[in-house]
Amino acid sequence: MENKGKQTIINEALGEFLNVMMLRRNLHHHPELSFAEHRTSRVIAEALEHEGIKYRVVAGTGILAEITGTLDGGNSRDAVVLRADIDALPVTEATGLEFASANKGVMHACGHDMHAAILFGALKVLNKHRGQFHGTVFGLFQPGEELNPGGASLVLKERPFDGRDVLAVVGQHVEPMMRTGTFGFRKGKYMASSDELRFNVHGVGGHAAMRERIKDPVRASAELISKLYDIPAANPSDTLPTIVSIGKVVASGATNVVPDEAYMEGTMRTFDETWRKRIKEMVYEAAAQVDARFGTQTEVNISEGYPSVYNNEDLTQRVVEATASLFGEDAIVPLGLRPTSEDFGYYTLEYPAVYYRLGVGGDGEYFESQKAGRIHTPTFRPDEKALGYGVAQFINIVFVLLG
16 A cells, blocks of 8 residues: 555544544543443444444454455455453542543443544544455454453454464554653563462461461461572573462461461462463462471462463564554654553454554643553553544554554
């Protein structure tokens, strides 16, 4: 596609700003938790129907839109998947916005309302210009990113992209610590895997002064925590950190009472799937060693979380170059490893994928004073001007990969 025609369509995308903003505010005003996005899904479906865009339900409360390009007569098996998550968080909003959450205790504190509105805006423009690209564009409005087992895993179980040659699964996430109009990228390993750890340490309680009669689950728990925190040292790395952390310990005894049981919860995160498997084995081994020493019995429950996010290096480079071509070299922000997790990692295990950051921190004084706040907080207020950049970027990527 010629640059002049491409720029014309990108300008049209920017012209959709008001419609995209209004959809975003609609979704923000009525947030819904993971796998309960019933109204959200209905609003998105109605918007797609209005534009004549074909769609179907996926993963219970998700929507998968489909637009077939006609540049090759509509015969290509190539496909690009544009993904947006749609669920909110159990956070009580404190922004004071006119369109703040009407659902008490629930808020789009992670920007998924922005993601969904951006994806719809991109699909609306692409649907009008099907003659400018070949293959198929899938618009995936994915539920349940914030809750295990992750909506991505449920989408993939349905095998919606079988029979297609998926060139890329593309995801973008708002980032208030970046200026509006910028995009953050990292090739290769980017975000960590995450698994939840839970331990029930059973012992024999009693009077704290009569140690010979008890099998102390509190002392055993302390020893287990120490062993768990030593696990990262078994595979030291300055570039790929490992996190094993306990954030909750409950032992309902008293000053002179040792309880029969202690309970612990925590998380483990890493950037390597082979090492991730070995860590899990080491957790069980540590519990067994503690039990052998203190005579306790420890139930270990490791809840499988999300795999690490890996950005295909060649694909990421193409997207970086396309971004710089459209927005300028100054729009590119290099990213470091991020120990948070994302169920987008499931897509990166199966298809070439790229996951990048969209700056929503505003500019000038707004950015300098960090008025956008931080994600997952009650005062998160992303700059809505970023919506236009997000729409244009999605369209830009489609033109590069399928144009």
